[in-house]
Amino acid sequence: MAGVDMALLEDLSRRGLINQATGDGELTQHLSESRTLYCGFDPTADSLHIGSLVPLLTLKRFQMAGHKPVALVGGATGLIGDPSFKAQERSLNTPEVIAGWVDKLKNQVSRFIDFGCEENAAIVVNNLDWTCDLNVLDFLRNVGKHFSVNNMVNKESVKQRIQREGEGISFTEFSYLLLQAMDFSELYQRYNCTLQIGGSDQWGNITGGVDLARRQYRGKVFGLTLPLVTKADGSKFGKTESGTIWLDAKRTSPYAFYQFWLNTVDADVYKFLRYFTFLVVDEIDAIEDADRQRDGRPEAQGILAREVTRLVHGEEGLAAAERISRALFSGDITDLSAADLEQLRLDGLPSSTLPKDFSGQSLINLLVDAGMAPSGKPVKDALGRSAVLINGEVKGMDSNATPAAVFSADKALSDNYFIVRLGKKKYHLFTLAD
RNA sequence: GCAGGGGUUCCCGAGUGGCCAAAGGGAUCAGACUGUAAAUCUGACGCGAAAGCUUCGGUGGUUCGAAUCCACCCCCCUGCACCA
Structure with missing residues (x-):
């Protein structure tokens, strides 16, 4: 079998990509063999945005290290809505709409992981496949019985909703945890999937799955959460004046995407290089040192913008973004020919x-x-x-x-x-x- | 269903009869300074180029005048709903 890169966790940790992990350090040992892991993406729009980029790229990192990634698209969970750390109950979308989004996300997710390689080819699954025919009584008896409401109520992720004056949580959203836990357990059964990764807001949902897999199948599975991307000034990452930065070129053009990264503030840029690129950490440190010794404008933003734009929009998208940027920001626009403008x-x-x-x-x-x-x-x-x-x-x-x-x-x-x-x-x- | 609390401009949140297009903060936009940064300072921030027009859950009413008072309705939250 393909070699497994034992230094993966070490590398993730140097990148600052590890927030929390289950299993008291046993994960390192567990990952000494090629394993199957998954990460879920719920359809809340017809495209993912850059918030999903960290888990997506992390899946890829695992694959590059010899593990098999499963990208789960939440056709079922998307119908319910994850309440984790959400201040308000969300309105439901119709099943038709969600189904349309699921297809789009499947395509999008697929671009980041490799389906062709022999040993550890990626797969994409939809959790609607194993939930749509489930009947309520079976669900309550086989899944619900394993969960303690006392425990669920105390989850940090829903606490504010339950305790905060003026807010509440419906049974529908409260049940979300069970569905996601079921996914993990199900993937363990089907594919021997033993690791789930996700954003730090997913900790409660992930540990729910770890518990359920153990209770239902005596399975030993692991969870790993990635940090929430934050900005030095405290404002929300991934939003600009023109709105969310999407991965879909139709929603956010490669040019706008490139510009977004180019405008990263100095205080964040090296962290983002570690999060969002595959440049090795030593190289990133070298860039940081070089920038520090130079007066004026750092190079890091340019590198970041190039790397991430290439990852998401390919060489062509990057070339287009750079052409526009050059024309507008470092030239005299009156020199442009009709062909240039076109x-x-x-x-x-x-x-x-x-x-x-x-x-x-x-x-x-x-x-x-x-x-x-x-x-x-x-x-x-x-x-x-x-x-x-x-x-x-x-x-x-x-x-x-x-x-x-x-x-x-x-x-x-x-x-x-x-x-x-x-x-x-x-x-x-x-x-x-x- | 009953009792109590609440719905204000993108968000949070003041405002309880005129001085309110509505304090303050955040976010956002523009300018200066810069590096297409950050921080800072300045200005804008319902719509309209302007005159002006339209807002404070909805509808009606009281009043010279209402976000503010009254009536009804809608929605949200909390508690109660055998003992109460």
């Missing part, structure tokens, strides 16, 4: 076509309509502070009423294009109507 559009720079007739339009509402701002206020503010540039030229409030003059054909790049910059980082490409 390429930027293909690469995913947000773009739209200007209306034929400008009457009744103001510059502000043209930009708002193009999606550059949610309302006119920020644009007005920007206009008043010389923060709107069209083809490199500053526009002020006085241009607002005369969009026809601003977007006249003789001012267009290559007779057809306008690059509008709002603030420092927001760009949009306009083309004239045919």
Whole structure:
């Protein structure tokens, strides 16, 4: 069989990827042979976001070390909703919607792990397969009997919901733990899966599964949780002004994705390199040292952005993201040729076509309509502070009423294009109507 | 069902008849400084370019005037629901 990398846990630990593990250190011993492990992803949208990247990449790390990864998509658990550390009860989605999301997630997850290799090829499973036909009485007798409500109520993950004034938890969400525990037990039965990994918020659910596998099948299985990704300034990781950073290129373009990582603050960037890339830890430490000795801008952000964008969007996505970034941030946009501009559009720079007739339009509402701002206020503010540039030229409030003059054909790049910059980082490409 | 508490602008949270588009904090956006950072400072932050318009669970009412008072309804939370 393929060699198993015994240093895996050591490496994970150096990366700061180990939050908590069950089994008092027995896990190291357990992983001296090739094992099967799983991680679950619930369909809460039609795409995963970068919050799921840490467990996803960790599955891959395990596979690279010789273990067999199982990616579980929660077709069943997604119907219920995980209450862990959620402040409020969530509304339910319809089974049809969830089923659609499950398919999308399966595809997405599949891109990160290897299904072709002989020894430890990955598999994707759906927990709906073993829960949809389960009847309530069987469930209550065979699964429910193994759980103590006293114990469940004391789980940290639901405590705030139960104790906090003004909140509560439905029986539906309360039961979530049992479903996830059942998954682990089931995968143990089916595939001899003996390890579950997940975010630190999953600790309660994972230990539930460890207990259930033991009680039902006398199975000795393990759990390992990964840290929640936090930012140095305390704000939520993975959100920006334009919303969540998704893994799906249709939701977050490779360019926007690349820019997200490029904008990582210094205080977080080395940690993120350890979390989100496969660069070896020594190499990351070397980057950090080199950056420290240099004045000015560190290299780490660029490396991080390149590595992660390549992992998620491939070489092509990365190339596109870099092309746009170079054109917009380190060149003179008026030098761009028509072909260059067309390429930027293909690469995913947000773009739209200007209306034929400008009457009744103001510059502000043209930009708002193009999606550059949610309302006119920020644009007005920007206009008043010389923060709107069209083809490199500053526009002020006085241009607002005369969009026809601003977007006249003789001012267009290559007779057809306008690059509008709002603030420092927001760009949009306009083309004239045919 | 009964009793009590509560529903305010993205979030938290003040406001209990006019001075309220509604304190404060957070988040977010823009500017300065920078490195397409951070920290800091400044400005914005319901909609509208503006005049102005529309908000405080819903509907109706009282009033010159309501987020604030009244009525009914909806939703959430807590407790009770044999003994009570």
